[in-house]
Amino acid sequence: MTSTSRHIDREYxxxxxxxRDQLLLMGxxxxxxxxxxxxxxxxxxxARLRMLFRTDDAIDQLEVEIDELCLRILARRQPVASDLxxxxxxxxxxxxxxRMGDLAANMCTQGAALLQQSDVPFPAEVGRMADxxxxxxxxxxxxxxxxxAEEASAVIHADAEVDxxxxxxxxxxxxxxxxxxxHIERAAKMQAISKCLERIADHATNLAExxxxxxxGKDIRHAPWPTVA
Numbered sequence: 452m453t454s455t456s457r458h459i460d461r462e463y464x465x466x467x468x469x470x471r472d473q474l475l476l477m478g479x480x481x482x483x484x485x486x487x488x489x490x491x492x493x494x495x496x497x498a499r500l501r502m503l504f505r506t507d508d509a510i511d512q513l514e515v516e517i518d519e520l521c522l523r524i525l526a527r528r529q530p531v532a533s534d535l536x537x538x539x540x541x542x543x544x545x546x547x548x549x550r551m552g553d554l555a556a557n558m559c560t561q562g563a564a565l566l567q568q569s570d571v572p573f574p575a576e577v578g579r580m581a582d583x584x585x586x587x588x589x590x591x592x593x594x595x596x597x598x599x600a601e602e603a604s605a606v607i608h609a610d611a612e613v614d615x616x617x618x619x620x621x622x623x624x625x626x627x628x629x630x631x632x633x634h635i636e637r638a639a640k641m642q643a644i645s646k647c648l649e650r651i652a653d654h655a656t657n658l659a660e661x662x663x664x665x666x667x668g669k670d671i672r673h674a675p676w677p678t679v680a
Contacts (some may be wrong), residue, residue: 492562505647507555564640568636586609590605590606
């Protein structure tokens with residue numbers, strides 16, 4: 452191998468490392484935004500929610516930078532095999548991460564408005580749902596870091612728990628609106644927050660499916676009972 456080839460290889464490896472680092476940084480910021488948003492909601496801290504809303508801009512910027520780096524590597528290096536799979540997964544993963552950030556920001560907006568209108572506590576089911584969603588996001592990112600398809604599969608199956616929580620919350624809020632029409636506006640905002648959590652869980656599931664593809668080379672999207680074997 453010539454010195455030029457070795458230099459090019461080192462540059463290529465550095466680009467892949469930077470891409471991985473940027474992806475993990477974006478994931479960490481999304482996880483932090485979700486955690487801080489849930490904590491602010493449960494503490495009824497409207498000022499904190501309004502401040503957190505602005506942090507989504509940094510997540511959006513990371514998406515742009517990662518997309519640009521992926522396209523630059525594809526154009527200059529023409530990667531194959533596992534490198535190509537990693538770049539393909541990254542291009543998809545940043546979309547899910549960006550949507551998680553948007554949904555967390557939407558929770559900030561809905562939550563701040565809700566707290567101005569009402570001092571009613573969040574239903575216990577919402578707290579359980581938030582805990583489950585945060586675990587899913589954390590575990591999906593951990594599976595990505597460690598290349599753990601089994602952990603990713605567990606995340607996929609955990610989505611059923613979140614869906615069940617959301618169904619319970621929705622039924623509770625619908626009953627509240629029917630029995631007391633003056634609660635409609637606050638219940639609608641509570642439902643919107645719960646729906647954001649449910650959608651974040653869906654994106655965490657998407658991320659976990661990408662981990663399985665990255666590790667196993669197996670596309671399990673839309674499979675009724677996904678496995679990683």
